[in-house]
Amino acid sequence: MLPMDQVRAAFPALALTDDGVARLYLDAPAGTQVAGRVVDAMGHAMIAACANNGGLFRTSVAADSIADAAVAAAAAMFNCADDEVIFGLNTTSLFFQMAPLIAANWQAGDNILLTRMDHDANVSPWLQAAQARGVEVRFLEWDRETFALKLETLPDLINARTRAVAVGHASNFLGTVNDVAAVCAAARAVGAVSIVDAVQSAPHLALDVGAVGCDVMAASAYKFFGPHFAIMYISRRLQAMIQPLKVRPSADVMPTRLMPGTPNIEAMAGTTAAIEHLAWLGEAAGTVHAGAPLRQRLVAGLAAAQAHETELMRRFLTGIAAVPGVTLHGIANANRLHERVATFTFEIAGRSADAIAADLAGRNIFVWNGYYYAWEPAGVLGLRDRGAVRVGFTHYNTLDEVDVLIGALADIAA
Ligand SMILES: Cc1ncc(COP(=O)(O)O)c(C=O)c1O
Numbered sequence: 001m002l003p004m005d006q007v008r009a010a011f012p013a014l015a016l017t018d019d020g021v022a023r024l025y026l027d028a029p030a031g032t033q034v035a036g037r038v039v040d041a042m043g044h045a046m047i048a049a050c051a052n053n054g055g056l057f058r059t060s061v062a063a064d065s066i067a068d069a070a071v072a073a074a075a076a077m078f079n080c081a082d083d084e085v086i087f088g089l090n091t092t093s094l095f096f097q098m099a100p101l102i103a104a105n106w107q108a109g110d111n112i113l114l115t116r117m118d119h120d121a122n123v124s125p126w127l128q129a130a131q132a133r134g135v136e137v138r139f140l141e142w143d144r145e146t147f148a149l150k151l152e153t154l155p156d157l158i159n160a161r162t163r164a165v166a167v168g169h170a171s172n173f174l175g176t177v178n179d180v181a182a183v184c185a186a187a188r189a190v191g192a193v194s195i196v197d198a199v200q201s202a203p204h205l206a207l208d209v210g211a212v213g214c215d216v217m218a219a220s221a222y223k224f225f226g227p228h229f230a231i232m233y234i235s236r237r238l239q240a241m242i243q244p245l246k247v248r249p250s251a252d253v254m255p256t257r258l259m260p261g262t263p264n265i266e267a268m269a270g271t272t273a274a275i276e277h278l279a280w281l282g283e284a285a286g287t288v289h290a291g292a293p294l295r296q297r298l299v300a301g302l303a304a305a306q307a308h309e310t311e312l313m314r315r316f317l318t319g320i321a322a323v324p325g326v327t328l329h330g331i332a333n334a335n336r337l338h339e340r341v342a343t344f345t346f347e348i349a350g351r352s353a354d355a356i357a358a359d360l361a362g363r364n365i366f367v368w369n370g371y372y373y374a375w376e377p378a379g380v381l382g383l384r385d386r387g388a389v390r391v392g393f394t395h396y397n398t399l400d401e402v403d404v405l406i407g408a409l410a411d412i413a414a
Helices: 004-009 036-048 058-078 091-103 125-134 150-157 178-188 265-286 294-322 336-338 354-360 375-380 397-411
Strands: 085-088 111-115 136-140 162-166 193-197 218-221 228-234 326-328 343-350 368-370 388-392
Touching: 004 265, 036 058, 036 265, 058 085, 058 228, 058 265, 085 091, 085 265, 091 125, 091 162, 091 193, 091 218, 091 228, 111 125, 125 136, 136 150, 150 178, 150 354, 162 178, 178 193, 265 294, 294 326, 294 336, 294 343, 294 397, 343 397, 354 368, 354 388, 354 397
Parallel strands: 111 136, 111 162, 162 193, 193 218
Antiparallel strands: 085 228, 218 228, 326 343, 343 388, 368 388
């Protein structure tokens, strides 16, 4: 079990109050609070390692160490080799950066497969690349009853002309965790490149690119308790298929060959610290030793987080079921909690999403209203205009906070 006092003390922002009222952060699917060690690591990098990489003097050597540590930490997070990771501004720009490289050999008559469940960051870059290359775009639909992708339709959608398949690991709208291994296996069977958006799963589940069998996976550090920055796995197979993004003088080695220009050293330091925070959760829960390898500690840490979040989900689902007029757009079955993350999108009859979010904001409860760039799923549900309310729980939230939210929603519904 997670020692919640220690866990909450690890996040300086959780202690902030406004006129004596605590802040209830339920906006994690849009961005989590930042672990204190992340703030310290970034400050340290900007004071003690403030230099460009590759020099012979102390600060440059320190900057190199920070970059190396970040590569190793991101590789532990994806469970891949060090020469298979790059960093970027955010996941959206990394996908936009990779799309033209991956699409370079697509031809008319080819097709790509996207989903109606994904955040638009994993749709528009591939749509635009397909348009530029004159390639057909197909969509994998999801079931309105089960909130799961219709995997049984894959054989009709993927064929020998499929060049790429892009799928989300966990939905930022429905909360569904998809069987991405099944989708990637179908892509691999026809030689298509598979791309997995792990932005919403990374804060909750251990990632494993080998088990998933993808060519690309991306996650954003600011959604897993770190800075505004992103990490991406690119398989060696795919690296061999694409042109490097390099200026002539830069080294033709990873990550430099796919990361043009001066890297954000302080964000790299912060990202390493965020990954260390996830690993520390395992130590805090007493399920792994502090001296164990980073990957092992990460897996233990995320398992501890997941166990705690499962209790939060249970409490939320029980509570919301008693609030009149609620429609939840996602899995509500307590026996299927392993198929979702703690991201819940819902409506309350007779109350607009904007009004609910504003009412909650007045109580210092931070939630999102709208459709959160989940253009396709919001379109399926007809919610692009009126939107819905989204709350997300993460390992720093408590059962008491769930109760406070439910009490407020009951008030609003009445
Ligand atoms: C599932 C998912 N993918 C991609 C993104 C975009 O991430 P970024 O802001 O890092 O580009 C988000 C952001 O909300 C997301 O939830």
